[in-house]
Amino acid sequence: MNKRIYLIAVLLWFLAIEAFLLFAKRSEASELERRKLNTFPELTADAYWSGDFTEGISNWFSDTVPMRDTLMEQAMTLMGAKGLAGGSGVVFVGVGTGAAPAENVQETEPAPVAAPSGIHSVADVWAPYEALVDEHDRQIAEEEAAKAHRNERIEKDFNGAVDDQYILAKNGIIVTGSGAQTRAMMLYGGNKDVAVSYAQMVNHYKEVMPKVNVYCMPIPTSIAYYCPAEALRYTGSQVDRINDMMETFSDDVVGVDIYSVLGEHTDEPIYSRTDHHWAPLGAFYAAQKFAEEADVPFMELSEYEEKHINNYVGTMYMWSKSQQVKDNPETFVYYEPTSLEYRTTYIDYVTQNGNPVKEEAPHDGHFFQKYPDGHSDAYCTFMGSDERITQVHTSTMNGRKLLVIKDSFGNAVPGYLFGSFQEVHVIDYRYFLRNVVEYVAEYGITDILFAHNVSHATTPYIVTCCERFLTR
Amino acid sequence: MIFADLFFIYIFLPAFALCTMIAHFADARDGGMRFQNAVLIVFSFVFYAWGEPIYVFLILAGVFVDYVCAMTGHERLAVAFHVLSLVVFKYGNLILATVEQAGGPAPLIDIRLPIGISFYTFQSVTYLLDVRRGVCEPQRNPFYLFLYIAMFPQLVAGPIVRYRTIERQIRSRHIRSSDLVYGVNRFLTGLAKKVLLANQLAELTAATLDTDPQMMSTGMAWLGIFAFALQIYFDFSGYSDMAIGMGRCMGFRFEENFDSPYLCASVTDFWRRWHISLGTFFRDYVYIPLGGNRVSGTRHIFNIMLVWLLTGFWHGAHWNYLLWGLYYGLLLIIEKYTVLKNAEPEDRALPARIAGHVASLFFVLAGWGIFYFEDFSRMGYFFRNLFFGNVVANDTLCAGLFRQNLFLLIVCVIACLPKPRKRLFSTASVPGIIWSVLLLTASTLLLIGATSNPFLYTRF
Numbered sequence: 040m041n042k043r044i045y046l047i048a049v050l051l052w053f054l055a056i057e058a059f060l061l062f063a064k065r066s067e068a069s070e071l072e073r074r075k076l077n078t079f080p081e082l083t084a085d086a087y088w089s090g091d092f093t094e095g096i097s098n099w100f101s102d103t104v105p106m107r108d109t110l111m112e113q114a115m116t117l118m119g120a121k122g123l124a125g126g127s128g129v130v131f132v133g134v135g136t137g138a139a140p141a142e143n144v145q146e147t148e149p150a151p152v153a154a155p156s157g158i159h160s161v162a163d164v165w166a167p168y169e170a171l172v173d174e175h176d177r178q179i180a181e182e183e184a185a186k187a188h189r190n191e192r193i194e195k196d197f198n199g200a201v202d203d204q205y206i207l208a209k210n211g212i213i214v215t216g217s218g219a220q221t222r223a224m225m226l227y228g229g230n231k232d233v234a235v236s237y238a239q240m241v242n243h244y245k246e247v248m249p250k251v252n253v254y255c256m257p258i259p260t261s262i263a264y265y266c267p268a269e270a271l272r273y274t275g276s277q278v279d280r281i282n283d284m285m286e287t288f289s290d291d292v293v294g295v296d297i298y299s300v301l302g303e304h305t306d307e308p309i310y311s312r313t314d315h316h317w318a319p320l321g322a323f324y325a326a327q328k329f330a331e332e333a334d335v336p337f338m339e340l341s342e343y344e345e346k347h348i349n350n351y352v353g354t355m356y357m358w359s360k361s362q363q364v365k366d367n368p369e370t371f372v373y374y375e376p377t378s379l380e381y382r383t384t385y386i387d388y389v390t391q392n393g394n395p396v397k398e399e400a401p402h403d404g405h406f407f408q409k410y411p412d413g414h415s416d417a418y419c420t421f422m423g424s425d426e427r428i429t430q431v432h433t434s435t436m437n438g439r440k441l442l443v444i445k446d447s448f449g450n451a452v453p454g455y456l457f458g459s460f461q462e463v464h465v466i467d468y469r470y471f472l473r474n475v476v477e478y479v480a481e482y483g484i485t486d487i488l489f490a491h492n493v494s495h496a497t498t499p500y501i502v503t504c505c506e507r508f509l510t511r
Numbered sequence: 512m513i514f515a516d517l518f519f520i521y522i523f524l525p526a527f528a529l530c531t532m533i534a535h536f537a538d539a540r541d542g543g544m545r546f547q548n549a550v551l552i553v554f555s556f557v558f559y560a561w562g563e564p565i566y567v568f569l570i571l572a573g574v575f576v577d578y579v580c581a582m583t584g585h586e587r588l589a590v591a592f593h594v595l596s597l598v599v600f601k602y603g604n605l606i607l608a609t610v611e612q613a614g615g616p617a618p619l620i621d622i623r624l625p626i627g628i629s630f631y632t633f634q635s636v637t638y639l640l641d642v643r644r645g646v647c648e649p650q651r652n653p654f655y656l657f658l659y660i661a662m663f664p665q666l667v668a669g670p671i672v673r674y675r676t677i678e679r680q681i682r683s684r685h686i687r688s689s690d691l692v693y694g695v696n697r698f699l700t701g702l703a704k705k706v707l708l709a710n711q712l713a714e715l716t717a718a719t720l721d722t723d724p725q726m727m728s729t730g731m732a733w734l735g736i737f738a739f740a741l742q743i744y745f746d747f748s749g750y751s752d753m754a755i756g757m758g759r760c761m762g763f764r765f766e767e768n769f770d771s772p773y774l775c776a777s778v779t780d781f782w783r784r785w786h787i788s789l790g791t792f793f794r795d796y797v798y799i800p801l802g803g804n805r806v807s808g809t810r811h812i813f814n815i816m817l818v819w820l821l822t823g824f825w826h827g828a829h830w831n832y833l834l835w836g837l838y839y840g841l842l843l844i845i846e847k848y849t850v851l852k853n854a855e856p857e858d859r860a861l862p863a864r865i866a867g868h869v870a871s872l873f874f875v876l877a878g879w880g881i882f883y884f885e886d887f888s889r890m891g892y893f894f895r896n897l898f899f900g901n902v903v904a905n906d907t908l909c910a911g912l913f914r915q916n917l918f919l920l921i922v923c924v925i926a927c928l929p930k931p932r933k934r935l936f937s938t939a940s941v942p943g944i945i946w947s948v949l950l951l952t953a954s955t956l957l958l959i960g961a962t963s964n965p966f967l968y969t970r971f
Contacts, residue, residue, distance in 0.1 A: 046688065046691055056952070060521050093512075096518065097517075097561075114956040118957070122918055269907040
């Protein structure tokens with residue numbers, strides 16, 4: 040065969056891909072990664088000379104490829120061929136690496152690891168190893184500080200979804216089980232100091248607003264209950280961190296300990312198998328415990344209409360890139376109150392690069408969003424987004440008005456409290472531009488509930504954000 | 512801009528190819544290369560300015576100095592300029608940090624490393640020293656000198672091309688269809704090495720070597736360093752393949768930079784096969800001018816250690832690279848004065864050759880351990896785990912990672928072997944076409960959404 044035919048054939052295929060990349064409609068958002076894709080960068084002198092503009096063009100072109108999600112699924116299938124499937128064993132993804140499974144997070148530099156003092160020279164390396172061991176505690180502390188700094192720096196830069204990705208990436212993911220028992224979970228790694236800081240931040244709210252009831256409900260992630268024995272050494276103890284918080288809460292702050300409550304229901308679908316969130320049923324048991332602590336009425340599950348979104352595969356597929364997770368979808372079951380009247384008002388945020396910059400005008404909407412079967416955003420059923428303030432006026436006229444300060448785990452809780460509070464306000468710790476004290480005064484809030492998952496609750500960034508709400 | 516990037520492959524390269532084609536027809540009238548070289552100069556400028564808008568002035572200044580000094584016989588002055596710029600821009604931060612650690616004033620500036628400075632600086636030095644030695648004439652056209660220094664295929668990560676090897680090609684070159692076939696095939700091979708192998712190995716390397724030192728088992732340490740050895744080979748040789756392939760499509764013939772290095776029979780042999788253009792640079796411009804091996808034994812040892820100290824330090828502004836260079840200097844001296852004193856490896860009996868190969872690989876792998884860890888405490892933990900235990904009875908993570916990457920590792924080991932004499936898939940066959948199309952498609956797929964996957968050697 041003439042070699043020119045090779046040239047023509049490869050060139051034609053190249054041009055076909057080229058035409059597709061240039062002329063097909065570019066993607067704007069990724070359902071798979073739950074994020075808006077890069078936009079074409081703005082040309083400024085600073086952006087040009089720093090290289091951000093040109094780098095932004097390259098990133099935009101790569102990020103907004105037509106049919107991105109479909110092609111990325113094919114890429115993940117391809118990557119899955121690099122080894123043997125997990126079978127019934129445990130598959131680890133990014134465990135202990137600090138490396139992210141998500142592309143955007145890959146751009147960030149690994150945390151600098153501080154050397155123990157005195158180890159600067161070549162000769163020191165060959166000193167007896169015991170000398171290094173002696174420094175171990177100190178080094179770990181320095182590493183934790185470096186990680187904490189990294190947390191703060193990186194989480195500032197990304198929106199909510201990527202923030203969750205970062206938490207996942209930091210500690211790694213494991214995929215366990217097989218078939219319909221497949222479960223993907225993020226490993227946990229939080230330290231005591233940050234847990235105590237978080238609890239102190241909650242105490243501070245009570246000090247600043249003594250007349251308001253303050254509750255804090257740290258939400259365990261699934262690894263706290265479903266970690267197989269062989270992976271225990273790679274994950275930290277969430278119950279220890281929850282206990283650290285409970286011991287730190289002042290007497291007039293109510294710690295809502297749901298660890299044991301959820302532990303009684305682990306044979307029920309209280310956590311998603313394919314998503315990093317819990318399941319609405321888990322949130323129900325948690326809300327029940329909270330209502331008990333807050334001494335408010337609470338509606339039983341029978342008073343809700345059960346709704347299903349079938350063939351649901353959540354975030355863990357994208358982040359673990361595990362075909363096993365994709366091949367074993369689950370049913371997302373949520374509960375919508377039917378015997379209550381309520382009105383939901385949203386105040387959306389305009390965001391730039393994932394950061395809120397201003398509020399839009401309030402508008403009414405549905406608290407429970409509708410998603411078709413197979414949609415990977417099923418967990419967004421509750422309020423649809425983190426980037427908004429939600430205000431629900433209910434027909435429960437008991438004078439109690441609740442403000443939930445939450446992360447995405449907390450989204451699943453408010454829907455069970457419409458029969459418990461006259462008003463339920465929901466704000467996300469990553470998207471709130473007001474002063475929380477003024478907000479509480481303006482709306483006559485009587486109760487504040489902190490509802491964050493334990494992974495988030497043991498990062499310094501959340502403490503910084505929530506403290507800032509008190510003073511801005 | 513990097514080669515393994517959708518923007519480069521599908522925007523920059525086609526635009527360059529189109530302009531070159533037009534220039535080719537324009538040049539056909541007088542048989543020269545003026546328009547094609549102009550296109551190459553403009554695109555090389557854009558290529559570098561894309562990633563380094565500020566530092567494009569540094570490279571221009573370097574070319575200006577080279578041009579003036581070579582024309583006026585002040586080559587040493589220009590060499591000093593390049594050494595100084597390398598010290599300032601590459602080692603400035605290290606010097607400032609060392610001063611601070613020694614109790615000096617805290618550094619006020621953070622110097623960003625200009626991409627490719629180690630490579631284009633060395634190209635300038637080879638040009639200047641060759642002119643000084645009379646090996647070649649000074650280039651009278653400053654644009655052509657810029658073309659030699661900053662030609663985009665080999666600008667940021669080599670190979671380090673000697674001026675005398677492409678002097679004629681700058682002025683006159685012919686591009687045959689066989690060159691295009693070879694170049695395209697080589698480019699796609701390099702792209703696949705980088706995207707399909709090196710980038711995937713990078714995940715395994717990170718999952719093993721970046722883990723908590725207390726968590727790293729002996730198995731993890733060996734798996735990790737094995738993965739890194741493969742990663743850096745496919746990353747760097749992939750880049751070289753792409754550079755050589757693009758060069759061939761433009762009519763340039765760059766020399767090979769790798770020759771199946773992991774098949775080496777000795778550590779000395781490894782360095783004859785790994786980053787050949789760097790090894791020959793130090794041999795021709797440092798080692799031989801120092802006297803090479805035609806000096807006393809002590810001086811010979813000094814020459815070797817100096818060359819390897821420089822080789823190590825060239826790789827990065829951290830002390831571990833210095834240690835890495837000294838490690839190889841020591842190994843090479845031991846080899847020269849013991850096992851290689853009387854016979855080259857290929858002259859030995861088969862068992863001795865096999866033993867030599869295994870021992871070489873062991874030392875090369877250990878060397879990558881020094882290379883990988885810039886932090887000495889982590890390096891210490893790593894070598895403890897590698898040699899002295901931390902054996903975990905039920906090492907689930909290591910077993911899982913090995914299992915998850917088994918096929919990748921097998922493919923990589925096979926790909927380290929030398930090319931068979933008879934190509935598996937000839938470019939003049941249907942399987943050859945399908946193979947190239949598959950490589951392009953798979954590489955493109957894996958580049959989607961990949962916003963950053965720089966070549967390891969671009970940071971040197």
